[in-house]
Amino acid sequence: IQLLYMGLLLVLIHVAVPLIYYIIILTYARRPWLINSINVNDGELPAVSIIIPTYNEENMILGKLDNILEQNYPLDKIQLIISDSSSDNTQVKVEEWLSRHRGVNLSYIKGPRMGKGHALNKALEAASGSIIVTTDADSLWVKDSLINAVKWLSNEQVGLVSCVKVPRGGGSTEDAYRRLYNTLRIGESKIHSTVVFHGELLAVKGDLIRSIGGFPTDIGADDSYTGVRVASMGLRAVIPENVVCMEYVPSNGYSRWRVRRAQHLLQSFMKSIKLPKPSNYKPIYYTEAYIHLMNPWLLPIGAILLLASGSLWAYALIAVGLVLLVWSPFRAWVTQQFILMYAMVRNLWTKE
Ligand code: GDP
Numbered sequence: 001i002q003l004l005y006m007g008l009l010l011v012l013i014h015v016a017v018p019l020i021y022y023i024i025i026l027t028y029a030r031r032p033w034l035i036n037s038i039n040v041n042d043g044e045l046p047a048v049s050i051i052i053p054t055y056n057e058e059n060m061i062l063g064k065l066d067n068i069l070e071q072n073y074p075l076d077k078i079q080l081i082i083s084d085s086s087s088d089n090t091q092v093k094v095e096e097w098l099s100r101h102r103g104v105n106l107s108y109i110k111g112p113r114m115g116k117g118h119a120l121n122k123a124l125e126a127a128s129g130s131i132i133v134t135t136d137a138d139s140l141w142v143k144d145s146l147i148n149a150v151k152w153l154s155n156e157q158v159g160l161v162s163c164v165k166v167p168r169g170g171g172s173t174e175d176a177y178r179r180l181y182n183t184l185r186i187g188e189s190k191i192h193s194t195v196v197f198h199g200e201l202l203a204v205k206g207d208l209i210r211s212i213g214g215f216p217t218d219i220g221a222d223d224s225y226t227g228v229r230v231a232s233m234g235l236r237a238v239i240p241e242n243v244v245c246m247e248y249v250p251s252n253g254y255s256r257w258r259v260r261r262a263q264h265l266l267q268s269f270m271k272s273i274k275l276p277k278p279s280n281y282k283p284i285y286y287t288e289a290y291i292h293l294m295n296p297w298l299l300p301i302g303a304i305l306l307l308a309s310g311s312l313w314a315y316a317l318i319a320v321g322l323v324l325l326v327w328s329p330f331r332a333w334v335t336q337q338f339i340l341m342y343a344m345v346r347n348l349w350t351k352e
């Protein structure tokens, strides 16, 4: 009977904490913003340096470059920087594209493969814009996302802007997970700042990113850590509804991809947990850190205690849980818990 109550308690905490947190954030997500993006006339838009790190992106790079031009940001205000470590034909593709777009200011930097953060920092040295935007080659921006991001950054309280993500080709589980996830990102941003940021589009003030020494090179989540770092300094690091990226979800190696992503996010939490944080940001950051680092373990431990209790009630509860797996948001949740636990264990021997 002791085991039964312990098991029940753990499962209850596991479910209740994120659920209550989600409901609270949802109410904020539905409220208006307390900070605004600033309307800027076309003539006064700041110069942006757009950095694309590339490792073997010959299939993506042309579509990526075209997509940036389709944003209709004034061309004389854009500097493109490709920081390439490819062994495929990425460079040839870039040169071919450039020969068709003579008016574009594009710098191509080639270097050995030393990780994405390192590639971003090398590009940062060559960047002249007052705003730095980094973007993965395998992502596309929904129209006007660039100009919207810049308008948010025109607010002096905002230090960094990232995007809402729309998955392409991930199936219903990925979609369900992303819906909950995007609501959290927006709600948290409306309170102060969120905790997860996306390499698909990360726009940051140039003097700010330089003042913190560029992007981290020792962890996978250069994007999330940089956002948390900015928020910890008291500036807002936000994901607004009108900055949107599309991301191709890999069809083979999907689980491995999810685990890698989770590993990177956990690395970001571990590295940022000790940073001093503004008081509005603390409840967001520490609840999310708890939900990612500790809460997942309560599920299997609770379930084992329930099974060990031998009680009929416990078996019934577990049966209900199994049946609920047909409901995709619940399935997405449970899947994510196991991915997080596996990612944490895997981080012990490899950071990749
Ligand atoms: P994921 O989206 O987190 O799975 O990471 P990706 O593999 O899509 O990488 C994000 C971006 O960084 C892509 O544009 C890659 O081509 C690029 N990239 C990844 N690793 C390196 C690297 O070591 N060097 C350079 N230059 N680019 C990299």
Ligand code: MN
Residues within 6 Å of the ligand: 136, 138
């Ligand atoms: Mn990617």
